[in-house]
Amino acid sequence: MALKYIEEYRDATLARDLIKKIHGVSKRKLRLMEVCGTHTMSIFKHGIRSVIPEGITLLSGPGCPVCVTAQKDIDAFVEFARVKNVIVTTFGDLMKVPGSSSTLAKEKASGADVRIVYSVFDAINIAKDNIDKEVVFCAVGFETTIPTIAASILMGIEAKIDNFSIYSANKLTPPALAALMVTKGVEIDGFILPGHVSVITGTNAYRDTFEKYDVPSVISGFEPIDILKAILLLIEQNEIGKPALENAYPRAVSDQGNVKAQQIMNQVFEVCNAFWRGIGEIPLSGMGLKKEYQVFDAAIKFGMDMPEVPEPKGCACGEILMGLKTPEQCALYKKKCTPMTPVGPCMVSTEGSCAAFYRYS
Numbered sequence: 506m507a508l509k510y511i512e513e514y515r516d517a518t519l520a521r522d523l524i525k526k527i528h529g530v531s532k533r534k535l536r537l538m539e540v541c542g543t544h545t546m547s548i549f550k551h552g553i554r555s556v557i558p559e560g561i562t563l564l565s566g567p568g569c570p571v572c573v574t575a576q577k578d579i580d581a582f583v584e585f586a587r588v589k590n591v592i593v594t595t596f597g598d599l600m601k602v603p604g605s606s607s608t609l610a611k612e613k614a615s616g617a618d619v620r621i622v623y624s625v626f627d628a629i630n631i632a633k634d635n636i637d638k639e640v641v642f643c644a645v646g647f648e649t650t651i652p653t654i655a656a657s658i659l660m661g662i663e664a665k666i667d668n669f670s671i672y673s674a675n676k677l678t679p680p681a682l683a684a685l686m687v688t689k690g691v692e693i694d695g696f697i698l699p700g701h702v703s704v705i706t707g708t709n710a711y712r713d714t715f716e717k718y719d720v721p722s723v724i725s726g727f728e729p730i731d732i733l734k735a736i737l738l739l740i741e742q743n744e745i746g747k748p749a750l751e752n753a754y755p756r757a758v759s760d761q762g763n764v765k766a767q768q769i770m771n772q773v774f775e776v777c778n779a780f781w782r783g784i785g786e787i788p789l790s791g792m793g794l795k796k797e798y799q800v801f802d803a804a805i806k807f808g809m810d811m812p813e814v815p816e817p818k819g820c821a822c823g824e825i826l827m828g829l830k831t832p833e834q835c836a837l838y839k840k841k842c843t844p845m846t847p848v849g850p851c852m853v854s855t856e857g858s859c860a861a862f863y864r865y866s
């Protein structure tokens with residue numbers, strides 16, 4: 506199936522054909538996890554859950570960057586907003602995520618200088634225009650955004666900017682998948698691997714995890730045909746008992762990935778341990794600034810080291826991110842927790858599982 510244009514990836518005839526094949530090969534119950542928040546949204550938006558066999562359960566994994574950000578990192582963002590002469594710059598999704606005592610939105614309403622940016626480069630420009638203030642960028646993202654943040658640091662050096670820093674809560678995808686595979690109670694029969702992340706990492710980035718855990722894994726794009734095809738491949742792999750690592754998004758993903766982006770990322774950042782909401786600390790799953798770039802590290806610059814704190818009482822975001830619960834199994838869902846009154850990040854983020862359930866189910 507070689508398709509050239511985006512409309513073809515939404516073609517109803519092709520979709521019907523794939524759905525028929527899926528029903529034809531599906532013989533038993535399977536739990537498939539879509540790792541990326543954009544997949545979660547696309548699956549809901551295109552009604553994919555309603556056209557696949559009942560025995561196929563789709564779980565949302567740890568692929569929404571805001572959702573996996575640990576409570577202590579959210580608290581740090583709020584704390585930066587309270588520091589005199591600091592401008593906090595952030596993507597919009599973080600504004601309403603509840604920290605232990607406040608949100609960035611509430612701090613802004615109380616007078617703090619918190620600005621929504623669409624790219625880290627906007628934050629650099631804000632720093633250039635406000636040389637009497639410190640600008641902190643809340644760096645929350647995966648392999649997709651880390652190279653851009655690295656490029657902004659290099660740009661800051663070139664422009665001799667010394668009032669810009671980042672708080673890195675950046676994370677890497679493959680270590681999270683490996684952590685899930687050894688977490689008690691987690692049952693996953695296949696991963697729908699994230700397309701955007703894979704554009705940067707390439708297929709090879711998953712090879713170690715795949716070889717160690719032998720779990721069916723398919724890289725997928727975001728159109729309905731892409732996702733249905735990935736589901737079909739995962740079911741086929743399970744049914745014939747031959748797990749494989751397949752790239753079903755070859756129009757964007759290569760084996761090596763974007764080598765230039767990887768080089769920039771690895772020039773500025775190094776692998777470190779990181780805290781994930783619900784999962785806890787995963788060794789070598791984060792990206793911290795290398796020693797020579799730590800002058801741009803907001804945590805060091807401001808001595809910011811917030812304690813790890815539990816998730817909001819009753820919130821099941823952590824279990825949802827591990828595929829242990831669905832949003833509907835959270836006692837607060839649609840009661841105390843709604844998009845207008847979110848308790849956890851999974852209800853705040855546009856890519857969050859709870860927000861997707863609320864909007865589409």
Ligand code: SF4
Nearest residue numbers: 821822835842849859
């Ligand atoms: S519904 Fe709200 S409280 Fe429950 S898991 Fe989702 S975000 Fe957390």
